[in-house]
Structures are given as C-alpha cells and as structure tokens.
Amino acid sequence: MKITLFLLFLVAVCFGIAQMMVHDSGYVLIAYDRFSLEGSVWSFLLAAVLLIAGYKIITWGFRLLAGSISLAYPMTQKSKRRRAQRQSAKGLIQFANGHWKAAQKLLAHAAESGQAPLLNYLAAARAAHENGDYDACSDYLRKADAxxxxxxxxxxxxxAELLLARGRLEQAxxxxxxxxxxxPKHTYVNKLLKQVYLRLHDWQALAELLPTLRKLKVISxxxxxxxxxxxxxxxxxQAYQQGKGQSDIEERIRPAEAIWQKLSKAQKKEDYLFYDFVSCLTRLGAEKQAEAVMRRHLSDLYSERIIRLYGQIEGEDKERQLLGAEKLLDERPNDAELFLTLGRLCINNKLWGKAREYLEASLRLRKQADTYNELGQLLAQLGExxxxxxxxxxxxxxxxxxxE
Incomplete structure (x- = not known):
C-alpha cells in the first residue's frame, strides 16, 4: 500500500513538472566578458543533475579501485599495523607452546613493523635464547634498547635472566x-643479585646484601x-682455611676476628653467629681466646651448642672457667646440658665428687650417651x-x- 501511494505521488510530481515545462520553459543567461551561455531553466537543471551524478559515480569508482589495490597489496599503514598485531599474537602463542624458532621469527617481524617493539624484541630475545641462537638473542636486545x-x-x-640461565654468572x-x-631499591634486581651471589658462593657480598633484601621484603x-x-x-x-696454616696464633685467628668485628651490634646478639665464631677459634687451636669470649657472653648468648662447646675446651684459668658456668645455675636449674658441662669442668679441675653430682643430675633430667660415657670414665677412675x-x-x- 505504501509503495503504491509513493508511486502515485511520484507520477503526480512528474506530471506537474511536465505541465510546468510545457506552460513555461523559462530562460537562463550566463555571461562573462565575451562568453555567454543561455538556455531554458529545465535544461540547466538537467545539466546540474547530470554533473552531480557524474561526480558521485567517479568518486565511487576511485574508492572501489583503491579498495581493490589495498586488498591485493596491503601497503597502507592500517593494514601493516593489523598484520603486525596478528604476527605478535601468533608469535606469543608459539612462544607459549614452546615453538621457539617460529616464535622468534614472528615476534621479530612484528617488532620491526613497529608493533610494540620493546615487548616483541624482548620476547624474541627469549625465544632465540631458548632456541640456542645466542647471537640473535644479543641482537634483539640491542634493537630493544634502540x-x-x-x-x-x-x-x-x-x-641478566638469560645470562643466568646460560650460566654466565660473572656477566650477569x-x-x-x-x-x-x-x-638501588629495585626488588627484582636485588632478588636476582641474591641468586647470583649464592651460585658464585660470594658469601661476603651475600651477607652485605641480606639486610637490604629483608628491608625491601624480598625475603621472609x-x-x-x-x-x-x-x-x-x-x-x-673460609677464615678457618685462611688461618690454619699460620704458625702464630694471633695471625691464625685474625681472619675470624675480622669477620666478627664487622658484624653489627644486632648481629653479635645472634647465638648462631657467636657459635660459628667461637667454634672457628676452637678449631684453630685458640681455645683460651674462645673460652674468654664465651665466658663474657654465656648469659646473654646461651644455647645448648654454646654451653656444650664451653665444657669441651680448656681455658687459661680452669677454676675461673668453672665459676663462669656455675653462675648460670640460678637462671637454669633444670638444664641437662649445663649440668653435663659443669661435670666436665669439675673433672678438669679434679673435683671428682662434685663432677659426679653434676653428671648424675644431668642424667636425671635427660638421658644422653655423652653423659653416660663421662660418668663411666669418672667411675672407672674412682675404681667403681x-x-x-x-x-x-x-x-x-x-x-x-x-x-639405626
């Protein structure tokens, strides 16, 4: 119905225009200098319609031609960008699937086409590394930097990560x-440094780095x-290995003392560091120096390992050494390890009865093979x-x- 009405309206309009053309064709004159153009109004209107239609047709033709060229030869910036995006996406998929060679090629092409060059060059470098193409890996990193x-x-x-993976620790x-x-405060840089120092066994550098790692919460x-x-x-x-060949006792213990002196006040309160220090002195034959240091810190740096070692070494003054340990009895009346040490020190001081009392007290608190053996030796000496x-x-x- 609507179409019929539209056609009737169109016929009526055409009929009206035809009547107007028959009744009066009109007159148009265009003159400029010696040039003039004249004709009816309707002829000029028809010429204008034809010109507009011709312009539209030519414009449409050029667009169609340009589109055809673009489809055949993707030379426009837009098509290049889309192609690079597709290469990047395909390259990342190949990388995730472990197809390193294909990933390297696609990612490198995407980067060279201007698609996220930094990210694609870095990914291409990783793919080249996994592919064993280390020269290309270095080249991609240089291009990424540029x-x-x-x-x-x-x-x-x-x-650094790739050098670490290849075992090039010094370069990393x-x-x-x-x-x-x-x-200086970059978390991941410090974390990788920790790994390098561990693998290089650079213990001094690691020890110096650890406070920073804790402060940055890189480690728990x-x-x-x-x-x-x-x-x-x-x-x-290392200090033991450096010092053990020295004949002079002072020179022998110098490396160990240098490490201890460099420790902070907080570190010197750690019982395990103190134990490592005095144990090193003991192994170097500096028992007198070790005993003097231990006696001063027995109360505030007490541990079972430390008090056991204290009973196994011989200080310069045996009686003073025993008194130093007995001062701990008020603080630790039920410490089996302390009683064992006191028993050993009494034996060194030839206090047989007192030694027996301390060793038997240690056994009542804890059954230990060392305590049984000490008592066995003591009683054998006493004739029992x-x-x-x-x-x-x-x-x-x-x-x-x-x-077992």
Whole structure:
C-alpha cells in the first residue's frame, strides 16, 4: 500500500513538472566578458543533475579501485599495523607452546613493523635464547634498547635472566650491579643479585646484601635467618682455611676476628653467629681466646651448642672457667646440658665428687650417651668398675639406637 501511494505521488510530481515545462520553459543567461551561455531553466537543471551524478559515480569508482589495490597489496599503514598485531599474537602463542624458532621469527617481524617493539624484541630475545641462537638473542636486545632508550631496567633484567640461565654468572653479575647502581631499591634486581651471589658462593657480598633484601621484603624473616646463617658459616669456614696454616696464633685467628668485628651490634646478639665464631677459634687451636669470649657472653648468648662447646675446651684459668658456668645455675636449674658441662669442668679441675653430682643430675633430667660415657670414665677412675661398665654399656646402647 505504501509503495503504491509513493508511486502515485511520484507520477503526480512528474506530471506537474511536465505541465510546468510545457506552460513555461523559462530562460537562463550566463555571461562573462565575451562568453555567454543561455538556455531554458529545465535544461540547466538537467545539466546540474547530470554533473552531480557524474561526480558521485567517479568518486565511487576511485574508492572501489583503491579498495581493490589495498586488498591485493596491503601497503597502507592500517593494514601493516593489523598484520603486525596478528604476527605478535601468533608469535606469543608459539612462544607459549614452546615453538621457539617460529616464535622468534614472528615476534621479530612484528617488532620491526613497529608493533610494540620493546615487548616483541624482548620476547624474541627469549625465544632465540631458548632456541640456542645466542647471537640473535644479543641482537634483539640491542634493537630493544634502540627502540626504547628509557627502558634499560627492563632490558637489563631480561639480559641478566638469560645470562643466568646460560650460566654466565660473572656477566650477569656485572649487568645486575649496573642496574642496582641505577635503581638501588629495585626488588627484582636485588632478588636476582641474591641468586647470583649464592651460585658464585660470594658469601661476603651475600651477607652485605641480606639486610637490604629483608628491608625491601624480598625475603621472609625465616629465609633471612637461613641465608644469614649459611653465609656466615661459610665465611667462618673460609677464615678457618685462611688461618690454619699460620704458625702464630694471633695471625691464625685474625681472619675470624675480622669477620666478627664487622658484624653489627644486632648481629653479635645472634647465638648462631657467636657459635660459628667461637667454634672457628676452637678449631684453630685458640681455645683460651674462645673460652674468654664465651665466658663474657654465656648469659646473654646461651644455647645448648654454646654451653656444650664451653665444657669441651680448656681455658687459661680452669677454676675461673668453672665459676663462669656455675653462675648460670640460678637462671637454669633444670638444664641437662649445663649440668653435663659443669661435670666436665669439675673433672678438669679434679673435683671428682662434685663432677659426679653434676653428671648424675644431668642424667636425671635427660638421658644422653655423652653423659653416660663421662660418668663411666669418672667411675672407672674412682675404681667403681662395675658401675663404670654399666654406664658405658648404656651409653653404647643409646649411640647404636641413634644410628639405626
């Protein structure tokens, strides 16, 4: 119905125009200088309509031609960008699937086409590394640096990670030191430095780095304690190796004392560091120096390992050494390890009765093979061979049980 009405309206309009043309064709004159153009109004209107239609047709034709060329030869910036985006996406998919060679090629092409060049060059470098193409890996990193001069931290971290993976520890260390100088509080830079120092066994550098790692919350408190203990145990072992060949006692213990003196006040309050220090002195044959240091700190740095070691070494003044340990009885009246140490020190001072009392008190608190053996030796010396044999038997039984 609507179409019919529209057609009737169109016929009526055409009929009206035809009547107007018959009734009066009109007259138009265009003159300029010696040029003139004249005709009816309707002829000029028809010419205008034809000109507009011709312009539209030509414009449409050019657009159609340009579109055809664009489809055949993707040379426009838009098509290049889309192609680069597709290459980047495909490259990342290939990378995720472990197809390193294909990923390297696609990502490199995407970067060269201007699609996120930094990210694609870095990803291409990783793919080249996994593919074993280390020259290309280095080349991509250089191109990444050229494409984004301000991204040296991101590029440096990628380089350090790849060097670490290849076992190029010294080169990785140099890169990370440069990055840390630029950004001292960068979490990941410091974390990678920790890994490098561990793998290089650079315990001094690791020990110096650990407070920063804890402050930046790169490691937990438990990991800090574990790494700190590992680093200083290794450092004191190095000090032992350096000093053991020296004939002069002062020269022998100098490396260990140097480590101890460099510790902060807080570190010197850690019982495990104190134990490593005095244990090192003892192994170096400096028992008198170790005993003097231990006696001053027995109360505030007490541990079972420390008090046990205290009873196994011989100080310059045996009586003073015993008195130093007995001062702890008021604080620790039920400490089996302390009673064992007191028993040993009484034996050194030839206080046989007192030694027996301390050792028997230790046994009542805790059954230990060492205590049985000490009592066995003491009673054998006192002529109580039957009891001595029984203590030796029980000590041996406990030792065998622990080994099974």
């Amino acid at each position: 494409s984004a001069p301000g991204a040296d931290i991101a590029i440096g971290l990628t380089q 260390l140099a890169t990370l030191k440069r990055l840390r100088k630029r950004s 408190s438990d990991e800090f304690d574990s790494l700190n203990q590992q680093a200083y145990k290794a450092l004191f072992e 061979h039957e009891k001595s044999t029984e203590f030796f038997r029980q000590g041996l039984s406990m030792t065998v049980a622990l080994q």
